[in-house]
Amino acid sequence: xxxxxxxxxxxxxxxxxxxxxxxxxxxxxxxxxxxxxxxxxxxxxxxxxxxxxxxxxxxxxxxxxxxxxxxxxxxxxxxxxxxxxxxxxxxxxxxxxxxxxxxxxxxxxxxxxxxxxxxxxxxxxxxxxxxxxxxxxxxxxxxxxxxxxxxxxxxxxxxxxxxxxxxxxxxxxxxxxxxxxxxxxxxxxxxxxxxxxxxxxxxxxxxxxxxxxxxxxxxxxxxxxxxxxxxxxxxxxxxxxxxxxxxxxxxxxxxxxxxxxxxxxxxxxxxxxxxxxxxxxxxxxxxxxxxxxxxxxxxxxxxxxxxxxxxxxxxxxxxxxxxxxxxxxxxxxxxxxxxxxxxxxxxxxxxxxxxxxxxxxxxxxxxxxxxxxxxxxxxxxxxxxxxxxxxxxxxxxxxxxxxxxxxxxxxxxxxxxxxxxxxxxxxxxxxxxxxxxxxxxxxxxxxxxxxxxxxxxxxxxxxxxxxxxxxxxxxxxxxxxxxxxxxxxxxxxxxxxxxxxxxxxxxxxxxxxxxxxxxxxxxxxxxxxxxxxxxxxxxxxxxxxxxxxxxxxxxxxxxxxxxxxxxxxxxxxxxxxxxxxxxxxxxxxxxxxxxxxxxxxxxxxxxxxxxxxxxxx
Amino acid sequence: xxxxxxxxxxxxxxxxxxxxxxxxxxxxxxxxxxxxxxxxxxxxxxxxxxxxxxxxxxxxxxxxxxxxxxxxxxxxxxxxxxxxxxxxxxxxxxxxxxxxxxxxxxxxxxxxxxxxxxxxxxxxxxxxxxxxxxxxxxxxxxxxxxxxxxxxxxxxxxxxxxxxxxxxxxxxxxxxxxxxxxxxxxxxxxxxxxxxxxxxxxxxxxxxxxxxxxxxxxxxxxxxxxxxxxxxxxxxxxxxxxxxxxxxxxxxxxxxxxxxxxxxxxxxxxxxxxxxxxxxxxxxxxxxxxxxxxxxxxxxxxxxxxxxxxxxxxxxxxxxxxxxxxxxxxxxxxxxxxxxxxxxx
Numbered sequence: 001x002x003x004x005x006x007x008x009x010x011x012x013x014x015x016x017x018x019x020x021x022x023x024x025x026x027x028x029x030x031x032x033x034x035x036x037x038x039x040x041x042x043x044x045x046x047x048x049x050x051x052x053x054x055x056x057x058x059x060x061x062x063x064x065x066x067x068x069x070x071x072x073x074x075x076x077x078x079x080x081x082x083x084x085x086x087x088x089x090x091x092x093x094x095x096x097x098x099x100x101x102x103x104x105x106x107x108x109x110x111x112x113x114x115x116x117x118x119x120x121x122x123x124x125x126x127x128x129x130x131x132x133x134x135x136x137x138x139x140x141x142x143x144x145x146x147x148x149x150x151x152x153x154x155x156x157x158x159x160x161x162x163x164x165x166x167x168x169x170x171x172x173x174x175x176x177x178x179x180x181x182x183x184x185x186x187x188x189x190x191x192x193x194x195x196x197x198x199x200x201x202x203x204x205x206x207x208x209x210x211x212x213x214x215x216x217x218x219x220x221x222x223x224x225x226x227x228x229x230x231x232x233x234x235x236x237x238x239x240x241x242x243x244x245x246x247x248x249x250x251x252x253x254x255x256x257x258x259x260x261x262x263x264x265x266x267x268x269x270x271x272x273x274x275x276x277x278x279x280x281x282x283x284x285x286x287x288x289x290x291x292x293x294x295x296x297x298x299x300x301x302x303x304x305x306x307x308x309x310x311x312x313x314x315x316x317x318x319x320x321x322x323x324x325x326x327x328x329x330x331x332x333x334x335x336x337x338x339x340x341x342x343x344x345x346x347x348x349x350x351x352x353x354x355x356x357x358x359x360x361x362x363x364x365x366x367x368x369x370x371x372x373x374x375x376x377x378x379x380x381x382x383x384x385x386x387x388x389x390x391x392x393x394x395x396x397x398x399x400x401x402x403x404x405x406x407x408x409x410x411x412x413x414x415x416x417x418x419x420x421x422x423x424x425x426x427x428x429x430x431x432x433x434x435x436x437x438x439x440x441x442x443x444x445x446x447x448x449x450x451x452x453x454x455x456x457x458x459x460x461x462x463x464x465x466x467x468x469x470x471x472x473x474x475x476x477x478x479x480x481x482x483x484x485x486x487x488x489x490x491x492x493x494x495x496x497x498x499x500x501x502x503x504x505x506x507x508x509x510x511x512x513x514x515x516x517x518x519x520x521x522x523x524x525x526x527x528x529x530x531x532x533x534x535x536x537x538x539x540x541x542x543x544x545x546x547x548x549x550x551x552x553x554x555x556x557x558x559x560x561x562x563x564x565x566x567x568x569x570x571x572x573x574x575x576x577x578x579x580x581x582x583x584x585x586x587x588x589x590x591x592x593x594x595x596x597x598x599x600x601x602x603x604x605x606x607x608x609x610x611x612x613x614x615x616x617x
Numbered sequence: 618x619x620x621x622x623x624x625x626x627x628x629x630x631x632x633x634x635x636x637x638x639x640x641x642x643x644x645x646x647x648x649x650x651x652x653x654x655x656x657x658x659x660x661x662x663x664x665x666x667x668x669x670x671x672x673x674x675x676x677x678x679x680x681x682x683x684x685x686x687x688x689x690x691x692x693x694x695x696x697x698x699x700x701x702x703x704x705x706x707x708x709x710x711x712x713x714x715x716x717x718x719x720x721x722x723x724x725x726x727x728x729x730x731x732x733x734x735x736x737x738x739x740x741x742x743x744x745x746x747x748x749x750x751x752x753x754x755x756x757x758x759x760x761x762x763x764x765x766x767x768x769x770x771x772x773x774x775x776x777x778x779x780x781x782x783x784x785x786x787x788x789x790x791x792x793x794x795x796x797x798x799x800x801x802x803x804x805x806x807x808x809x810x811x812x813x814x815x816x817x818x819x820x821x822x823x824x825x826x827x828x829x830x831x832x833x834x835x836x837x838x839x840x841x842x843x844x845x846x847x848x849x850x851x852x853x854x855x856x857x858x859x860x861x862x863x864x865x866x867x868x869x870x871x872x873x874x875x876x877x878x879x880x881x882x883x884x885x886x887x888x889x890x891x892x893x894x895x896x897x898x899x900x901x902x903x904x905x906x907x908x909x910x911x912x913x914x915x916x917x918x919x920x921x922x923x924x925x926x927x928x929x930x931x932x933x934x935x936x937x938x939x940x941x942x943x944x945x946x947x948x949x950x951x952x953x954x955x956x957x958x959x960x961x962x
Contacts, residue, residue, distance in 0.1 A: 040959045185957070232961045238954065248953055255949045262708055264700075282940035284947030287707055287933055292733035296700035299693065299730075303673070303704025306691055307712070311704070329694050418961075419953050455689035455705065455712050458668040463636070463683050465692025466676075475638060476684065 007216070008223045009180070014073040015227055016081030017175065019168075020098045021090030021111075023066040024056050026168035030088075031068025033172055037185045038072045039239040039416050042229025045072040046524065047414045048080035048597065053269070053352045060114075060122035065097045074228040078524030080413060082599040086178075088171055090114060090145070092123035099134075107139040109174065111167070113146035141220050145170050145211075152210035156203050166207035173211025180226050183208060235418040242381040242410035243270070245417070246314075246340060247277035249388025251284060254310050256389070256427050257396060261286045262304035264297040265314045269352040270408040271342040274314040294322035298339065302326060305335040306464070308432055308454035310392055314340040316408075317359050318349060321366070327401050328367045331490060333464045334442075334450050336395035336402075336430075340388075343407040343520075345595045354595030355409035357520050358571035363403045364549050364578065370487045372494040374398070375549040377405040379523035382417040384410065387546060389425065396430040398497055399449050405548075407570075409597045410521040433460060441474035447500075448493040498550040504558050508534060508541030513611055515562035517587075519545040519575050522568060522598055529603035538611050545575070556583050564588055566610060568603055629667060631656040636687040647799035647825035648678060651746060652685055654805045659686075662813035663713060670713045673702040675727055677719035678753050679746035679825070696727025699734040702741050703929070710930045713813070716743040720761040721751050724780050728760075735789035735818050737929035742812045742819045745782060750831035768830075782822050783906040783921055787899050792817035794902065795920040799825045800839050804850075804918065811920060817928050838916055851905065851919030856889035859915045866890075867908075874904055876914065894920045 017034070019027045028049055035047050048069040057064030071081030083103040089095035091114040102108070115130055129135055130142060149167040156163060169186075176183055187205055194201035215221050240248075254261035265275040267290065279288040287304070291297040298313040305311035315323065320341045330337045343359045345351025363375045374394050378387040384406055391404040433439060433451035436459040442450050453460040462474060470477035471485055506515070508530060518526045523544050530542035543558055545551065559565055559579070567576040568590035576589045590606045592598065634656040642648045663670055670688035674680035676695035683690030689712075693701045698716045706714045723731050723745050734741060750768070751757040757770040761782065765774040786794045793815040797808040805823065812819035824835045837847045845861040857867040864879045866889035877884045893901060902922035908914035941947075 036957055040957065042959065042961065229961075234961055236954070236958050236960055238958045240955075244955075251947075251952060252949060255947075260708075262704065264704060281947060281952065282937050283944045284949075284952075285937055285941075287937070289703070289707065289933075291700065292729050295697060296703075296730055296733070299697040299700040300704035300707070302693075303691070303701040303706075304708040305704075306701075307671075307705045307708035309708045325694055326697065333691075419958070422949055422953070454709075455671045456669055456709060458666050461668055461688050463690035463692065465683070465690075466694050467692065 007221065009226055010223050011226045011228065013075055013227065014071075015086070015179065015225065016069065016071040016084045017086040017088070018067055018069040018084035018098060018101070019088045019171070020065055020067040020094035021168070022059050022093070023052055023054065023064050024059065025066070025090045026165065027066045027068050027090070030168040030172045031070060033186045033189065034175060034181075035070055035414060036189070036239055037176070037181050038070065039237065040185050041181060042232070043072040043074065043227055044077040044230035044232060044416060045070060046077045046080045047071075048409065049412045050596075051353055060091055060093055060119045062093045062097055062123060065094050067094070067098060072227060074230050076230065077415070078528050079597070079600060082601050088175065090167070090171065092119045092125055092129070095129060096123045096125060102138070105137060105139070107141070108135065109141045109143060109171070111145035111171070112142045113144045143174065143214070143220065148210060148214060149207050152206055153203055156206075157199055158203050162200070163203065166204050169204040169207040170211035170214075173208035174215050176208070177212040177215030178221065178224055180224055183212060232416065233418060237416045237418050239414050240382055240385070240417040241273075241412060241414040242378065242384040242406050243273035243342065243412065244277055245382055245384035246378075246388050246404075246406060246411070247274045249385040250278065250310075250312055250338070250392065251281055251286065252385070252422070252425060253389045253392035254284065254286065256425060257310055257392060258429055259308070259310040259396075261312065262301055262309040263288045263312045263314065264291050264300035264304070265289070266291050266294045266297045266319060268294070268316045268319045270344055270411050271314045271316045271319070271340065273411070274340065274342075294319040295326060298323040298326040298337070299329075301337055302330055302333070302335055305330070305337045306333070306455065308452070310396070311336065312338045312340070314342070316342050316344045316352075317346045317362070320359060320362055324367050327373060327403075328369065328371050329466045330401040331367070331371045331373060332466050332469070334399045334490075336399050336452070338391045338395050338402050338404060340404045340406065342411045343405060351595045353408065355407045355521065355597060356571065356593065356595060357407060357522070357569050358574065358593065359405065360519070360548065360571065360574040360578070363405055370491060372491045373549065374400055374402040374494055374497050375405065376402065376547050377520040377545070378410060379520060379544055379546060381410050381413050381415050383523075383546070385417070393426070393428045394497055394500070396428060397449070397500065398447060398493060399452060400494065405520060407521045432457065436460060440472045442469055442472050444489070447496045448489055495550050498553050501547045501552060503554040504543050504545065504552040506541050506543045506558060509539065510541070511561035512539030512541055513562065514538065514540040514564045514566055514607065515559065516540060516542045516566045516568065516603070516607065517545065517559070517575070517579070518542070518568055519548060522570065525598045525600050525603055526568060528600045529607060532600065532604050533607045533611075536608070538607060540607055540611065548575070548578075551582065559583060559585060564610060566590060566606065568598060568606065570598065629660040629663075631660065633667065634659045634686050634688065636685050638684050640685050641681065642678060643829050645828040646678070647748065647827070648682070648746060650799045650802060651744070651805070651823055651825060652682060654802055654809055655682070655744075656686065658806050658809045658813070662810055669711060670715070671702075671705050672715045672717060673698045673705060674717045675722040676753070677722045678827075679717050679719040680722060682717040696722055696725070697730060698722065699727060699730040699739075699741065699743065703734060703737075703739045706740055706930045707933055710740070710934055714741050716741055718743065718745055719752075720745065720747045720749060720759045720782070724760040724782060724785070732785070732789040735786055735791040735820065738790060738792055738817045738926050740817055740928040740930050742815070743821065744809075744812070745820065745822045746825045747782060747822050748825045748827035748831055749779075749834050750827050752827045752830050756830035781906055781910055783909065784903060786820040787902050787906055787922055790818075791820040792924050792926050793819035793920070794922045795820070796822045796824070796918050798835065798838055798918060799823055801918075808920070815923060817926055838918075847915050849915040849917045851892050851894070851917050851921065853892055853894040853920070856886050856891050858886065858889060867914075869904075872900070872904070874908055874914070894923050896922070897924060
């Protein structure tokens with residue numbers, strides 16, 4: 001045995017890694033495990049899973065490549081990283097697809113076993129990139145991951161196929177070694193996951209340890225890296241994805257409002273997770289209905305809302321289109337209901353697994369008639385938790401549908417979350433109407449909100465429906481003046497929500513040369529880009545809208561305090577249109593609709609372009 | 618809207634179920650009779666307060682009925698009444714939830730919700746007002762219109778085959794399936810009562826005459842001269858005989874139903890098929906459903922099938938109880954913490 005040389009340990013503050021392989025290679029799993037361990041050792045982080053719409057596209061093909069990117073640091077992390085520093089490529093297709101994204105001089109770990117003529121051909125490589133000049137300038141580590149995994153498991157009772165499927169844990173073990181991370185969290189997880197199949201747990205643990213030891217022994221790697229814990233506020237943390245946070249937010253809202261939760265939903269990517277998570281909380285009295293279609297999902301929820309439940313439906317763009325008529329019914333019947341749209345690339349089926357922000361118009365305007373609803377948008381994975389609660393609070397308080405927009409990026413992405421103290425979260429109990437005296441179904445309080453009288457309440461029998469209703473009595477009324485009045489009342493009620501939401505905050509100076517105004521999942525990127533801009537000396541600030549309809553009351557004042565306003569969006573300018581028509585101001589746009597989050601560098605370039613080369617000095 | 622109800626300790630009457638709204642159907646519409654029979658029957662069916670009754674509807678002439686019944690009501694959107702009603706019932710299984718719907722509403726735009734409601738056996742009472750025409754949109758053919766029907770949208774005759782609603786309901790798993798006619802009030806009342814007493818999806822098809830756009834659609838079954846020869850009244854445990862003098866009967870030849878004449882001496886009542894509403898097998902009910910489409914046969918009226926099966930709303934409630942018992946009442950703090958946490962000090 002050759003003598004093991006002492007490896008150098010280098011400290012880094014900031015690393016972005018990407019695991020990439022076939023969609024059957026277990027890259028999402030390796031990435032998630034690396035994330036959990038990285039969170040546990042105290043780094044701040046952000047993740048970006050990027051996987052194909054096909055469940056198992058033909059092995060080795062470019063369109064079957066599944067990737068998982070993780071950005072971790074000893075500093076504050078707001079994005080999953082523009083460019084990976086390290087790429088783990090399990091096959092030629094993964095290398096080909098991800099190489100253009102890699103940082104110049106970046107590190108590549110390749111599974112050489114998969115670089116045979118068949119896989120090279122499938123990846124459309126004319127010659128082997130490991131042998132030609134394709135990878136010049138990169139630090140390439142060639143590791144026969146498949147055969148090393150097989151060697152490590154030669155005594156295992158598992159089939160060859162099962163053994164081969166452990167290779168993602170070999171790769172993970174190697175990455176743990178490279179970044180000096182402990183194995184125990186993943187070991188624990190494997191033992192729980194394969195409680196009933198201990199031989200699988202054992203095999204994966206052996207594969208992982210072999211990967212780790214390989215790093216230690218091999219001469220390929222001369223340096224390991226260390227990333228110190230980030231300075232995060234004191235507290236108990238967990239890692240959380242946007243969809244998990246959304247589910248937990250509604251669960252919390254149910255507890256805090258003391259109302260049973262009803263979710264009517266039809267599975268759709270990338271929103272299905274929310275239905276899956278909430279269906280596990282039966283012991284909270286949560287009722288989940290996997291409906292026959294999107295329309296049944298929302299109309300059943302409306303029935304439950306009529307009957308006094310905290311009612312919810314979850315979907316993505318195409319499902320949202322199907323729900324439009326029922327949202328109109330909720331507007332007309334003035335029932336509290338929350339509609340979550342985890343946006344994905346559109347139109348039509350579009351890009352089911354990719355992110356986009358192009359459903360803003362659909363949310364604000366996408367119904368027949370004058371049909372105003374409250375629209376709010378979460379900006380990070382953990383923000384989904386707070387905005388789910390906020391959506392429920394507004395829906396109940398104002399007896400209105402509330403649309404909560406998230407997107408595929410924050411829904412599937414994850415970050416550490418300091419778990420809040422339940423006591424610190426507001427209670428928002430909503431009383432049902434029980435008093436018979438003076439009851440009318442469409443009488444209104446000071447906010448123009450009608451009473452919630454639920455079936456089963458003696459003496460308050462009444463009828464509601466989608467036909468135009470008489471003010472106060474709620475009887476059918478087609479009179480011209482009544483319709484005009486009701487259209488205005490429904491609109492004013494939504495406008496009244498502006499009195500009940502926080503003002504728009506500015507990150508940076510309250511005035512200056514440029515305000516970067518965003519909404520939704522671009523938050524982290526815009527925040528980083530603006531901070532980098534300020535470091536360069538530009539008078540640039542950032543504001544991010546979480547409330548879109550109605551807008552916070554100070555929005556106009558914020559916008560007027562800057563010479564220019566830039567609105568970057570992953571669409572062709574929907575918020576920009578809305579802002580322009582609302583405030584009659586000029587805005588600059590930055591739009592890129594690639595199904596992917598923005599890169600900080602590109603937003604920064606746009607800021608630089610707008611503010612000229614003088615660096616604001 | 619009027620709030621003229623009190624917590625009742627005395628028995629209610631039909632009047633208690635009348636709302637203060639003017640009924641706005643065309644004069645002579647079959648819906649009037651259905652509404653009247655519903656209002657007469659509800660006091661007998663509903664032992665609880667009427668505040669526990671909810672009427673849900675979709676869109677169409679029939680779907681206006683919630684406005685006229687003084688209970689809770691939800692006039693929804695086209696085709697979605699079964700889904701809205703499912704939400705109501707799951708939210709509060711204590712409620713008596715009724716769906717009023719038409720052939721276009723339930724079988725065309727709402728077909729999917731209908732079959733899935735039956736499949737799940739949601740405890741809803743579905744009254745289908747079947748007039749075989751689109752009335753509210755003024756006379757287009759419906760999914761129960763006969764093939765070849767000439768309407769505004771089928772000037773050369775419709776080329777669509779119609780649905781057989783009873784067959785569809787049985788095939789989809791409805792646990793109570795029956796048929797009645799708008800102008801036979803006593804029988805209609807009995808069917809409404811039976812549907813109301815059933816636990817599970819109760820489907821009642823009511824032949825309803827649209828005197829404006831499809832007048833006489835059921836005249837063979839309603840005209841004095843023809844009805845006896847064209848209606849087969851289904852009664853549990855009774856032989857299937859019909860005709861003015863009850864001298865014709867249905868017999869099975871293998872699985873094929875045939876009509877036999879009881880006056881020739883070749884057959885006696887003992888040869889005649891006996892109705893079994895409660896058969897676990899749906900075969901008899903299906904045969905009866907399909908003779909409706911054969912002009913040679915009489916139209917069966919009455920209960921085709923009634924079986925018992927756990928309801929969807931009941932199963933959701935008992936699963937919640939089961940999981941709560943097994944795992945203990947939900948602890949929000951635990952849920953927020955999840956499986957993996959770490960401390961930052």
